Amino acid sequence: MTTPGDSGARETWPLWEVFIRSSRGLSHVHAGSLHAPDETMAVRNARDLYTRRAEGVSIWVVRASDITTSDPDARGEFFESPQGKEFRHATYYSESESVPHL
């Protein structure tokens, strides 16, 4: 399967992943999943399921089978590059620690 949880044609109602962006938020955050027969019902079900406490302003739904994940078997290769490049983080620069406004 292309994605965790995808059931494709096996289930009566396929699985959808839900992403919500709150009014204070900058980006859509994965909120969970639900089952719906199609995208129109999916976004409505997401609204009912995930925004009862006024948690969101924008809802994205994506069919679980449409999501491509980075392959954890390739985790090493995929995510190796940033390791050892601590100079990308401000904390690397200890001389500046005590200088105001830096």
Next chain:
Amino acid sequence: MTTVAEGVADLTAEEAEFERLIDADSRVEPRDWMPDAYRKTLIRQISQHAHSEIIGMQPEGNWITRAPSLKRKAILMAKVQDEAGHGLYLYSAAQTLGIDRDEMFEQLITGKAKYSSIFNYTTPTWADMGSIGWLVDGAAICNQVPLCRASYGPYGRAMTRICKEESFHQRQGFEILLQLMRGTPEQQRMAQESVNRWYAPALMMFGPPDEDSPNSKQSMAWKIKRFSNDDLRQRFVDMLVPQAEVLGITLPDPDLKWNEERGHYDFGELDWSEFYEVLAGRGQANAVRVAKRKKAHEDGAWVREAARAYADREFAVRDGERVAS
């Protein structure tokens, strides 16, 4: 193409990575390698939890039509809705482990899957709405908060969401009882009588004593269970006693006593034979709960099929491109 020797080395690397994640209190995610037994245990635990939420809607759903004030009616509807939602979050988490929701439903309605025995008790009085919120949800919260740090990512995240919503559940139950205890003599009797029935079953929600729980050790090693049954049960009792004092309700345990040495409340022996009876299907409402779920599911089949048929036609996938009409 790997040789046998390289195959063995890969397996060890995967196992090592899994162990590392567990030891580091990090998260195991859906596409990570995991031992089969871990996967199976999780599927069982998560789906059981989901089933409990769904079945748990019934004892309370029983009182929506008779709620004695419009405010209580609204609160009860919202609570039961939350429980449906919790079930849905958990089914979704279980689904990431490779089992479909349809299959989990099938297991529930055929009686293959278990759910928390507490929901096999009936709710003959309104005060039971209070007891369920205060005692049953209270116990559930004790169980659930540690699970927010469960090693399996989707489970931990579902639990975090659930815990946020659950605190209202316990409070509304407590306030129902508070209102009753401040009310008429009949209301006070109703409240006390209800707590007398729910107290012991709620304590048994934490499961049998540690020495009778063989699965616990492995679950704790895999960090999908964080504290032992007895530890959680003790924690719960310690919280309940002061709350009962606020309510003015007597907990039905003559052996309940503060133990200065231990720094905890001592409490009496629980009747585990009743627990096992209920677990074996001979509780007050076992058959009724499953039958009701089965009926709702079967009665709704034509609706689900209609929606699917419509979707297949109107949202047809053509040559890999999605076309919405």
Next chain:
Amino acid sequence: MNHSNHVVSSAITAEKIADSSVVAPDAHAEYALALGDDALVLAHRLGEWITNAPELEEDVALGNIGLDLLGHARSFLTYAGSAWNRSEDDLAYFRDEAQFRSRQIFELPNGDFAQTIARQLIVSAYFVELYRALAESSDETLAAIAAKASKEVAYHLDHSVQWLQRLGLGTDYSRERMQAGLVVMWPFVDELFRADPFAEALESAGQHGVAVDVTALRPAFDALVPRLVVDAGLEVPELPAARGGGRGGIHSEALGPMLAEIQVLARAHPGATW
């Protein structure tokens, strides 16, 4: 009371109305009570779907719609009660059947999911027009209640239309059930748009602009709903209108048992607080 994530909103609620010092004029209260009864009865019917819906997502969806309507009911009843020093619960739990003024469509049994959707389609379309007009009421409280309700019922209508399409155009069986549901509910459409005696009382007392003349809402309904029905592969039933009489306390046989269930516990403990 402050739970985590509690969002403070400015939306009108029954609690806010009760806490304010507003007292409804008698004629306004009579009118509000009728509107409240419509919402109350329907909210109860929708609540009956919880644990029985065809899919868990619909337990949640119908529950949400029911809660919205219960909110409308509570606001109307609280406002009405302010005229007579009676609470929303006094009115909901301690009036007899003949004192309820809900239109009959709301009390009809849910039937199967299609029958429920048939009712939802009709009443949501009605509510959209009603609350849009009522939001312009010269009575501030009624206008505020309607303003909040307006947004919610627009969503209810959308939900109904989505299901109307899926059932009408889904399978042969679902189309059959959807048509059957329309046949049960359609005779009760007329009553929704008959003159409301409590609205008329306000008009004849010279209180213009308080109430909505529902007879004027019928054209908009007729321009929308029949087309939706046909587009969903169904037929608009041609049936004689039901006699109705809800605003005058005349009800179908469904209301009695429903009220008995709603009121049984509260009535067993008169004067108690819950």
